[in-house]
Amino acid sequence: MSDYWSQYWKQGHLTSFGEEIKGNYQGLLADTWKAFFKNNDDTASILDIGTGNGALLALARDVYKNSCLVGIDSATLSITQELAVDSKITFYSNIKAESLPFDDAKFDVGVSQFGIEYSNLTLAIPELSRVLKSGAKFQFVLHDNQSSIVKPNNLILEAAHELNAQEGALTRMERMIQEIGLHGDSSTGAEIERVKLNQSLGELVAKNRQGIWGTNFPAFLKYVMSKNWGAERRLEMLSLFKKELLGQVERLTDLIDASLTESKYQQLTDLCADSSLEISEFALLNENDNIIARKVNGFKK
Numbered sequence: 001m002s003d004y005w006s007q008y009w010k011q012g013h014l015t016s017f018g019e020e021i022k023g024n025y026q027g028l029l030a031d032t033w034k035a036f037f038k039n040n041d042d043t044a045s046i047l048d049i050g051t052g053n054g055a056l057l058a059l060a061r062d063v064y065k066n067s068c069l070v071g072i073d074s075a076t077l078s079i080t081q082e083l084a085v086d087s088k089i090t091f092y093s094n095i096k097a098e099s100l101p102f103d104d105a106k107f108d109v110g111v112s113q114f115g116i117e118y119s120n121l122t123l124a125i126p127e128l129s130r131v132l133k134s135g136a137k138f139q140f141v142l143h144d145n146q147s148s149i150v151k152p153n154n155l156i157l158e159a160a161h162e163l164n165a166q167e168g169a170l171t172r173m174e175r176m177i178q179e180i181g182l183h184g185d186s187s188t189g190a191e192i193e194r195v196k197l198n199q200s201l202g203e204l205v206a207k208n209r210q211g212i213w214g215t216n217f218p219a220f221l222k223y224v225m226s227k228n229w230g231a232e233r234r235l236e237m238l239s240l241f242k243k244e245l246l247g248q249v250e251r252l253t254d255l256i257d258a259s260l261t262e263s264k265y266q267q268l269t270d271l272c273a274d275s276s277l278e279i280s281e282f283a284l285l286n287e288n289d290n291i292i293a294r295k296v297n298g299f300k301k
């Protein structure tokens, strides 16, 4: 995995939803966590796996008045001043869920939201169990492969792969720009390439409109071709677009690999059972008839 999460957190976001969420999580996600937190002793020590910039611990600190709250993440975090000065909370950057720098049986509570599923669960689940006390509670809110968060990104990923394909729209756009540059906008060569590109794009839109718009390619194409730029400038912009698209493919591939399918959920439950983590509750979190996540909680035997 490249370091895109460190770059992301550096932009100052508190949650993993970027500009979509102002401030911290609200609605069902926040309510789910508040309900879980209030069932624990307010002096409990709590570990958050894949904490990001600490959105979950920011919710937890209102409940756990006298606790020790710890967040770990494999990325380099950029914690806001407000959380960084809270002496109850400690953040550890560049620490992986698969290998935790804590003694056995240190924590009363283990939590993770859209975090632990990115790790290698075969290592991370026994590791979490190791650092939890006997009787400790845990709760995960996990990406679900069928959720309204993951599904649209699946469509964007499919569209990005098609754009990138050998004779895909990106190659066709490049050829069209070269033809226009060499022989002019109204040359036969340019017209042939323009028709091929429009055909390719038309097919993509017919097949996966939401995904193709999600890649931003139609708006990019319109912008580049509507200005009177030379071929060199246009090719430079295309190369930048390709680079960004590759970054997007990497991020979305990780998200989709992380999200729970039935078989990944089965793997998680088997690993929990093998690591003395008893699952008490499993639920799909639904908001406005849309699945937004899976909730799994329980305790260490």
Ligand SMILES: C[S@@+](CC[C@H](N)C(=O)[O-])C[C@H]1O[C@@H](n2cnc3c(N)ncnc32)[C@H](O)[C@@H]1O
Binding pocket: 005, 006, 014, 015, 016, 049, 050, 051, 052, 053, 054, 055, 056, 072, 073, 074, 075, 095, 096, 097, 098, 112, 113, 114, 115, 116, 118, 119, 120
């Ligand atoms: C979707 S973000 C969630 C952040 C935060 N929990 C939230 O709800 O806003 C996923 C986080 O998991 C972290 N992560 C990915 N793989 C990890 C691993 N193996 N160990 C620890 N953290 C990991 C990423 O760096 C990223 O910060």
